[in-house]
Amino acid sequence: MKKLLSGNEALALGAYHAGVRVATAYPGTPSTEILEAIAPYEDVYAEWSTNEKVALEVGLGACYTGARTLVCMKAVGLNVAADPFLAAATTGVSGGLVIVSADDPSIHSSQGEQDNRHYAKLAKVPILEPADSQQAYDLMPFAFEISERFDTPVIMRTTTRISHSKSVVNITGDRPAETGKRAFPRNVQKYVMLPVNARLRRPYIEERLVKLAEFAETFPFNKIEPGGNSLGIIASGIGYQYAREVFPEASFLLLGMTYPLPTTLLRRFAGQVKQILVVEELDPFLEDSIKALGIQVTGKEFIPRIGELNADIVEAAGKKMGVLKEKPAPPKIALKNPLPGRPPLLCPGCPHTGMFYVLASLGQRLKLPGAKEKEPKESPLVITGDIGCYTLATYPPLNAMDTTACMGASIGHAIGMEKAGLKSKIVAVIGDSTFLHSGITPLIDAVYNQSKITVVILDNGTTAMTGHQEHPGTGVSVKGEQAGRVVLEDLVRGMGVRDVRVVNSFSIKELRAAVRDSLEKPELSVIISRGACAVRVPRGADTRAIDIESCNQCGICLLIGCPAIQSDGKQPFIDTSMCMGEKCTICQQVCPKQAIMPSSELKAAR
Amino acid sequence: MKKFDLFITGVGGQGNILASDITGEVALSAGYDVKKTDTLGMAQRGGSVISHVRIAERVHSPLIKEGEVDILVGFEKLEAVRWASYLKPGAVAIVNSFAQPPLSVNLGIDRYPADKEVTDILKQRAGRIFLVDGTHRVTELGNSRTLNIFMLGCLSRFLPFKVESWKQSVRAHLPARLHKNNADAFDLGRKEISDGR
Numbered sequence: 074m075k076k077l078l079s080g081n082e083a084l085a086l087g088a089y090h091a092g093v094r095v096a097t098a099y100p101g102t103p104s105t106e107i108l109e110a111i112a113p114y115e116d117v118y119a120e121w122s123t124n125e126k127v128a129l130e131v132g133l134g135a136c137y138t139g140a141r142t143l144v145c146m147k148a149v150g151l152n153v154a155a156d157p158f159l160a161a162a163t164t165g166v167s168g169g170l171v172i173v174s175a176d177d178p179s180i181h182s183s184q185g186e187q188d189n190r191h192y193a194k195l196a197k198v199p200i201l202e203p204a205d206s207q208q209a210y211d212l213m214p215f216a217f218e219i220s221e222r223f224d225t226p227v228i229m230r231t232t233t234r235i236s237h238s239k240s241v242v243n244i245t246g247d248r249p250a251e252t253g254k255r256a257f258p259r260n261v262q263k264y265v266m267l268p269v270n271a272r273l274r275r276p277y278i279e280e281r282l283v284k285l286a287e288f289a290e291t292f293p294f295n296k297i298e299p300g301g302n303s304l305g306i307i308a309s310g311i312g313y314q315y316a317r318e319v320f321p322e323a324s325f326l327l328l329g330m331t332y333p334l335p336t337t338l339l340r341r342f343a344g345q346v347k348q349i350l351v352v353e354e355l356d357p358f359l360e361d362s363i364k365a366l367g368i369q370v371t372g373k374e375f376i377p378r379i380g381e382l383n384a385d386i387v388e389a390a391g392k393k394m395g396v397l398k399e400k401p402a403p404p405k406i407a408l409k410n411p412l413p414g415r416p417p418l419l420c421p422g423c424p425h426t427g428m429f430y431v432l433a434s435l436g437q438r439l440k441l442p443g444a445k446e447k448e449p450k451e452s453p454l455v456i457t458g459d460i461g462c463y464t465l466a467t468y469p470p471l472n473a474m475d476t477t478a479c480m481g482a483s484i485g486h487a488i489g490m491e492k493a494g495l496k497s498k499i500v501a502v503i504g505d506s507t508f509l510h511s512g513i514t515p516l517i518d519a520v521y522n523q524s525k526i527t528v529v530i531l532d533n534g535t536t537a538m539t540g541h542q543e544h545p546g547t548g549v550s551v552k553g554e555q556a557g558r559v560v561l562e563d564l565v566r567g568m569g570v571r572d573v574r575v576v577n578s579f580s581i582k583e584l585r586a587a588v589r590d591s592l593e594k595p596e597l598s599v600i601i602s603r604g605a606c607a608v609r610v611p612r613g614a615d616t617r618a619i620d621i622e623s624c625n626q627c628g629i630c631l632l633i634g635c636p637a638i639q640s641d642g643k644q645p646f647i648d649t650s651m652c653m654g655e656k657c658t659i660c661q662q663v664c665p666k667q668a669i670m671p672s673s674e675l676k677a678a679r
Numbered sequence: 680m681k682k683f684d685l686f687i688t689g690v691g692g693q694g695n696i697l698a699s700d701i702t703g704e705v706a707l708s709a710g711y712d713v714k715k716t717d718t719l720g721m722a723q724r725g726g727s728v729i730s731h732v733r734i735a736e737r738v739h740s741p742l743i744k745e746g747e748v749d750i751l752v753g754f755e756k757l758e759a760v761r762w763a764s765y766l767k768p769g770a771v772a773i774v775n776s777f778a779q780p781p782l783s784v785n786l787g788i789d790r791y792p793a794d795k796e797v798t799d800i801l802k803q804r805a806g807r808i809f810l811v812d813g814t815h816r817v818t819e820l821g822n823s824r825t826l827n828i829f830m831l832g833c834l835s836r837f838l839p840f841k842v843e844s845w846k847q848s849v850r851a852h853l854p855a856r857l858h859k860n861n862a863d864a865f866d867l868g869r870k871e872i873s874d875g876r
Contacts, residue, residue, distance in 0.1 A: 077703050077713060181718070205714075238716035238741035239703055311741075318739040384740045403746050406764045406803050409796065412757060413789035415781040417691065417726030442787040470786060631786055636725050640785040650823060 078242045080235040083206035084145075084173060085110035087213025090246035092253070093117060094140035094168070097128040099510065100539035101147030102182035103236040104175035108145055109542075112551040116248070121542055121551045124480070124510040125150035129157040129172065136170040137264065138255040141217050145173040148189050153480065153511070155192075158226070162196035163274050164264055165224035168253070169217030173229045175236045178354045178381035182233075182538075184460065184479060186379070188355035193228050193332040197282050200228040200332045201294070202310040206240040212294060212329060214246065219288070223281050230331075232354055234311045234381060286333040294329025297342055304396050305346030307339075307359060307370065312352040315387040319397070334362055343368045350375070350394065354382050419465050421637040422612075422653025424533050424578035424604030429466040429473040430633050430663065431584045432456055432500060432529075435592075438472040442628045442640070454592070455497045457486035459512070461504035462538045463531055470632045474502065481511030487526040488519050498592045502529045505561065506536035506544040513568070519597050520569040527591040527598045531578075532561060533606040541609060565599045572596055578604025581662040613656030615671040616649040620678070624668035630660045680711065682735035683838060684743045687830075688762055689754030690779050691726045694827030698752075699730035701831060701848045705840045706734040708848075714741040727758055734838075751805070752834050754813075754826060755779050757792060760800045769806035773833045773872070775813040775826065809833065811871050817864050822857075825864035832868020842869070 078086065085107050088096070096119045098108035112119040118135075122128035125146040132144035146154060151174050161170060174192070177183040193200035201216055203209040212229065220227045262270050289295055304323040306316045309331045317325070326342040328334070343349060351360040351372035360372035375390035376382065391397035419426050433439050436454035440446075458464055458474035459482065467474040476486050487501035503512045508530050519526060536542040543549040548558030565573050572594055576583045584602065591598035619630070621644065630638050630645055637651035638660060647660070649672065661669040685702065689695045696717050703715040715732040731743045748766050753759025753774040766772065774797070783789040792800075794810075801808050811833055817825045828849055835845050846865060850858050 075707065077700075077707050077715075234716060234741060238714055239700070240714045240738075240741065241707060241712060314739045314741070383742045384744045388744070403768050403804065406800060408800065410790065410792070412761055412792065413781050413783050415690065415725070415727045415757070418782060420725065470782075634782060636782065638785065639780055640787065642787055645785075 074244045076242050076244060077239045078206045078210070079106065079237060079239045080203065080206050080209045080231055081106040081175075081237070082110045083209035083242050084213060084229065084231070086242075086244065087210040087246075088143045088171065089114055089117065090248055091169075091214040091217045092141050092249045093143045093217075094252050095132065095135035096143040096145070097122045097131045098145040099123070099125045099128055099150060100536050100542040101125075101150050101175070102539055103177060103231070103233040104145045104147045104150070104173060105539045105542065106236075107143075107173060108551060111143070116252075119551050121544060123545060125154040126157055129154040129161065132170060132172075133157060133161050133164075136166045136168045138257050139168040139253055140255060141169045141252065143171050143173065146175070147183065148174055148176040148187050149183055149185065149479065150174075151189055151192055158192065159196050160266065161226040162198050162278065163266055163271055165274075166220055166226060169220035170226045171213070171216045171220060171229055172226055173231065176230060176232045176355070178232050184477065186355065188358060189228070189230055190331055190358045191356070197278050198225050198228060199223070199285050199330060200230050201329055202230050202331050203235055203329070204310055204313040204327060205235070206238070206242045208294065208329065209235065210242050210244070215292075215294070219285075223285055223288075225281055225285075230310070232311055232381065282333055286336065289330050289333055289335040290337050292330050292335070294327075295335050295338055296327055297338070297345070298325040298327065299345070300324040302346050303348070305342060305349040306352055307342070307349055307363065308352040309359065310354065312354055312382055312387075315382050315384045316352040318384045319388045319391055328359065331359060334359070336366055339363060339366060339368055350390070350396070352376060352382070352387060416468060417465060418468070418636050419462065419634060420607045421635050421651045422607035422657040423462070424602070424606065425463045425466065425531050426633050426635060427578055427581050427584050427659045428502075428529060428531060428602045429463070429471045430659065431581060431588055432502070433471045433473040433632075435585075435588060436473065439470065439632045442631055451497065453497055455490060455495065455499045457483045457490070457499065457501045459483040459501075459503040459507050460538075461507050461531075463502060463504055468634070470634050480507055481515060484512055484515035484519060484526075484528055487528070488515065488522065488524045491524055491526055492522070498527070500527045500529055500588070500592070502531065504537075505530060505532040505534065505546050506542075508561070509545050509559065513564070516565070516570070516599070517568055524597050525595055527588070527600065529588075530561060530599065530601045532601050532603045533578075535606050535609055537606045537608065541606065561601050565601070570597055570599050572598040573601070574599075575601045575603055578602045579657055579659065581659065607653055607656070610656060613654030615673050616652035616654045617647050617658065617661055617669050618649070618672040618675045619646055620668045620670060620675055623666050625666055627665065630664055630669060633659055633663060635660060680736040681839070682733075683750065684748050685732040685734070685750045685752065685834070686743065686748045686762055686765060687730040687732065687752045687754075688758040689728055690758060691728050693728070693754045694824065695728045695730050695754060697852060698827040698831055699732050701845070701852060702732050702834070703734075704848045705844050706732075706838075708844055709840050712736060712738045714738045716741040727761065729758075729762060750834065750837055752830050754830060756794075756797050757781070760792060760797050763800050763804055766801075766804035768804055770804060771807050771809070771837055772801045772805040773809045773811060773830065774801070775830060776810045777814040809872060811868075813868070813871075816867050816871065820860065820863055820867065822860045822864070825861050828861045829864040829868040829871075832865040833872045835865070835869060836872040
């Protein structure tokens with residue numbers, strides 16, 4: 074049967090057909106859809122774990138019992154999970170353990186760009202790279218077999234373009250009837266990594282790598298595709314597809330396993346062609362290793378190491394290298410005026426908008442349309458931020474975020490600034506899912522070290538940014554079933570925070586009072602701002618409208634950054650197709666002229 | 680087999696991705712190789728969205744090269760012109776005559792391009808431009824959220840796939856209560872192009 078599947082869907086189906094029993098993940102673009110695709114299967118245990126470290130630890134425990142296990146995360150997720158990852162490389166597995174690392178070249182939706190193939194080298198474990206959805210599906214059973222045969226975790230590395238592209242998959246496998254018995258025979262030397270045992274495992278890791286390199290020589294996904302002999306391409310992942318399109322005459326060596334490398338196969342390929350171009354996204358991971366073998370290749374001299382590739386870029390590289398001829402391009406598009414950009418925004422009715430409006434106004438960051446640019450000065454309020462939809466509050470008109478580094482960092486940043494002696498008031502802003510992921514330990518640090526910062530937890534009851542996944546605070550599992558629930562205010566109080574308040578995200582008055590009060594208090598405060606994500610709730614009745622007669626066009630309603638409020642340059646108006654109506658009313662609350670009201674009232678008044 | 684490289688562009692929330700999924704499935708059922716991919720920013724809503732759909736006997740790259748797009752389907756005017764440089768000389772552009780000004784325009788920082796500017800930019804590459812009144816038409820029909828399927832109706836005029844195959848794929852993606860509405864929107868889209876031709 075042929076189906077159009079995304080790389081992520083194909084990975085999930087491949088794992089299912091390979092007999093996976095346990096699957097864990099924390100949502101993260103571009104990896105999220107893998108667990109979502111596998112969760113509906115009744116004969117797979119699937120969970121959203123608290124974070125990637127926990128996901129991998131749960132996965133490791135599961136595989137120790139003999140269960141084939143899949144753990145999925147985005148590239149930076151493996152940084153969070155690096156500790157259990159290195160541990161897994163040392164203990165090895167019992168049932169197969171496959172870790173999907175979905176890298177994000179071009180930083181479409183991450184805080185940085187990193188090539189996670191380096192992790193394979195660091196941990197001395199094998200890494201597989203599918204070049205399309207078919208390979209994602211086909212490689213999965215091999216990944217589990219390699220894991221079990223060589224007693225090692227296996228990294229399945231995708232990139233955004235592999236994970237999120239759909240291509241045709243010929244589905245040839247099926248779910249095995251039997252997925253093995255679970256047992257855990259005690260084996261202290263393998264599973265208890267006391268130094269004495271870890272030292273015993275250490276030589277095995279080196280032996281394993283040698284055996285894997287031998288295996289790579291005949292691994293069916295490392296294959297030569299013969300073509301002309303004037304140019305040879307060595308490629309992996311999506312780079313292969315671009316090169317295939319651009320160099321139809323070349324010979325190819327497609328590497329489905331990019332660590333450890335098949336040295337004999339590489340030498341054989343090198344002997345068949347006059348010159349070799351390595352086409353890989355991000356770092357010269359293959360190129361450097363191949364050069365170290367004494368094989369002459371070129372790569373990053375022509376192929377950029379920053380950002381994702383495409384056929385245009387690979388073609389330009391071919392021209393620069395002199396293996397492709399220049400072709401006349403159609404004349405460039407002439408623009409009289411530059412086109413306005415369209416960055417993503419907080420949605421109409423977003424429960425974060427009110428809080429950021431309050432923080433921006435207390436921090437004196439709001440600037441009316443057409444107002445003169447003020448001299449940049451130190452804001453009386455520093456807002457350390459975190460990772461989620463709310464990071465978008467960094468943009469004008471809210472300008473309400475000053476730092477964002479990695480999951481959970483907002484609280485540590487705030488503590489550090491305070492302890493370093495910064496005079497401004499400091500607020501750390503973090504979402505509910507991010508707080509549970511990695512905000513708890515820094516908040517304990519704040520309690521322990523008597524920090525006086527204010528922490529705002531934006532609780533919209535979902536992991537919104539990645540597409541509305543459940544988390545421990547929602548009490549619903551990835552399968553949509555009732556689960557245990559962690560109550561944020563109980564948790565925070567239990568950690569020893571005395572000043573804890575829960576406020577309504579859609580009441581400017583409550584939000585302002587809570588923030589003012591907390592900032593004045595000479596102690597650690599936590600404000601939980603609670604309101605459902607606008608995408609998850611039905612639209613409220615009675616969209617808001619602007620009464621043109623009482624509106625004095627001051628522009629304050631535009632400062633909340635609601636996409637439903639538009640302006641022709643002077644007169645703001647509300648796009649009723651977008652307004653969330655009585656569910657939100659933030660614009661109505663900030664209007665100093667009471668010119669914004671329910672549409673029904675405005676109609677009645679006329 | 681002919682090749683069709685398509686761009687489906689719009690603003691997050693307009694139903695781009697569903698439209699490109701359906702197009703890909705219809706092409707697959709007609710025996711073509713297909714790849715499709717969406718490029719979108721970090722948030723769910725409100726940002727620029729663009730789907731590449733490639734249909735041919737054999738497709739390698741999921742991303743279309745600049746200057747190679749055969750048909751552009753724009754759900755919003757600004758998002759249609761933004762990608763003009765990707766059009767092949769002589770390409771078809773089907774653009775929903777609807778403006779959703781981005782925030783910078785609302786704040787008075789940028790200016791939204793006038794209709795003449797929109798067509799002038801597209802004319803530099805496109806051979807045929809169809810400005811369709813999709814948002815109005817589907818609002819009249821009673822469900823403004825069927826715009827994406829209306830636009831597929833327009834697109835279907837330029838692709839060698841059976842009408843029933845399109846409709847079947849639309850049904851497969853939507854709950855039964857929306858089938859009638861969307862089938863009507865699809866027909867209206869087809870009609871829009873035959874009338875405008």
